[in-house]
Structure formats: C-alpha cells, structure tokens
Amino acid sequence: MNHPSRFVKLNVGGQYFTTNVETLRKDPNSLLASMFPRKAHAVLIASQDGSIIIDRDGTYFRFILNYLRNGELILPDGATFLKELKAEAKFYQIQGLLDELSKPKEPKEFVDSLILTNEEHRVLKGWLPMALVGKWRLLFRASRDGFVPSAFHSKCDNKGPTITVVKSGGNIFGGFTENAWTSPTDGKTEVSCRHAFLFTLVNPSGLGPTKLSLISRKEEQGILCNSKCGPVFGNRIGCHDLCITDAGSYGSSNLGNAYQCPPGQKSTLFTGEERFRVADYEVFGLCQ
Numbered sequence: 218m219n220h221p222s223r224f225v226k227l228n229v230g231g232q233y234f235t236t237n238v239e240t241l242r243k244d245p246n247s248l249l250a251s252m253f254p255r256k257a258h259a260v261l262i263a264s265q266d267g268s269i270i271i272d273r274d275g276t277y278f279r280f281i282l283n284y285l286r287n288g289e290l291i292l293p294d295g296a297t298f299l300k301e302l303k304a305e306a307k308f309y310q311i312q313g314l315l316d317e318l319s320k321p322k323e324p325k326e327f328v329d330s331l332i333l334t335n336e337e338h339r340v341l342k343g344w345l346p347m348a349l350v351g352k353w354r355l356l357f358r359a360s361r362d363g364f365v366p367s368a369f370h371s372k373c374d375n376k377g378p379t380i381t382v383v384k385s386g387g388n389i390f391g392g393f394t395e396n397a398w399t400s401p402t403d404g405k406t407e408v409s410c411r412h413a414f415l416f417t418l419v420n421p422s423g424l425g426p427t428k429l430s431l432i433s434r435k436e437e438q439g440i441l442c443n444s445k446c447g448p449v450f451g452n453r454i455g456c457h458d459l460c461i462t463d464a465g466s467y468g469s470s471n472l473g474n475a476y477q478c479p480p481g482q483k484s485t486l487f488t489g490e491e492r493f494r495v496a497d498y499e500v501f502g503l504c505q
Contacts, residue, residue: 228268232275353501364465389418400444410439421489438475451475
C-alpha cells in the first residue's frame, strides 16, 4: 500500500494512533523510518480498516510518538515502566530515546516526601547553601511518627542541618536551619544561625514560592530548641516566626520578628491566620 498522504493510521497491539508520516521519519535510522522511506515506494499491507498493524504492545507507543514529535521524553511523575519503555525503544531502534532512558536520573532532593512536588523539590534545592546541596532523607513525618513534640525530638535531635516542611490546608511552608535541634534539660535554648531561612511555597495570598531570610542582627534568634514544642524558628517572648506548638497538631506564625516578611504581605502569610491546624509536617536531614 502506497502512502502519499501525510497521515497514517497505525494499529499497535490493538490500540490505534493517527500520526504524520514525517513524525515516523524523525529518526532516519529507526524501524519506523524504514517502514515509511522518503524515496522508495514502500508497500505495506493494511488491514480492512486501512490501518497498518504493528505487532507490539501499544501501551507505551504514545510515549514513543511524543518523543518523535517533540524530541523530548516526557513521563508522568513516578513512572515505573522505564524497563518496558526501553524495550520498546530498542525494538523501534530509536537511539536517542534509548540514550535518554539510559541516563542516570537525578535523585530527588527530598526522598519520600508526601507533601512536596518535584518542582517544589527543585525550588528548595535552589535556596540551600551550596555546601548543603545533596540528597536529603526523611527523618520524621508527623502523620507517621506522631504529632507530639517528643516524637519530633526523638527523630530529629542532633541530626545536623534539617529542613522542615509544613502542610496546613492547601498551604505549604517551612524552614531550614544549619544547626541541630536539641532537647535542653533546662527548658529552652536559643541557637544562633547564619544560614537559616523560612519559606512559603503555597499560601492564601497567591504569592509565588519565596525565601524569607533572617533579619540582620537577629541571627541569635534563628531557632529555639524547646523540648515541649516541635521546631521553632525565631524567638521573641510569646511570639515566634514559625512554631509547631506543644499541642503538636497546631502551629503559630508571626513573621517579621527574626525573619523578613515580604513587602506588602501580612505577618500571617503562611496560612492567613496566626494560629493554624497542622495537617502534616515532615523533617529531612542531609544524607552523610
């Protein structure tokens, strides 16, 4: 069957695809290009409905086609069929796709997070001090390990630099400190920080992802270690920039004490309220 038309209908394992012949020729060394050569008069046997049958599993063929169309491999987050897709790329002899699938994948910065998206991983990575860019492992998740402060301290004390990620309703925010959390026997201890910061990723005001740095000369108030609370950033008597309270599943926030509040934003930027319910929070430590 000759194919003067620009478009062709394919039946791949019972799944139908209509595509431009030029798309199938994108990789001139592939099996698909050899089926539809530019100069030779290819004769392919079509089925009664006019489609060209390819006896392969059609499940992954759309990824093959989209790669040929766009020159880019786009897969859903957490795709688990890379081995199968690689086998299809090998059958169709698409070397560029094989090379793409063989590249070592950059690990997630925050392995096992149930709160952060891949894009939010990348944003947080860009805010970290260069010396601390690496792979972060989950130390604590409140919904798994318990919301009480003792659960946080049992998992996170003396673990070095940490990142805390909080989810409250649809809002996502948190903080980083280069210093370790502890449980002081004498109550509370302020810990001076140079690189600590707070951040908002999703907030009710619609402000995009934003890093909130320490206010100059407030470094000594970077974090507060308190065995009766979860993570606390910023310390002024009765007022913290971010605190997971002794109630565990509640938090409070009043920006502008030790950490900068973005211009034009309220001190309650994170959730719109000074006191809020914590749906979950996670703490990550840097892998050694």
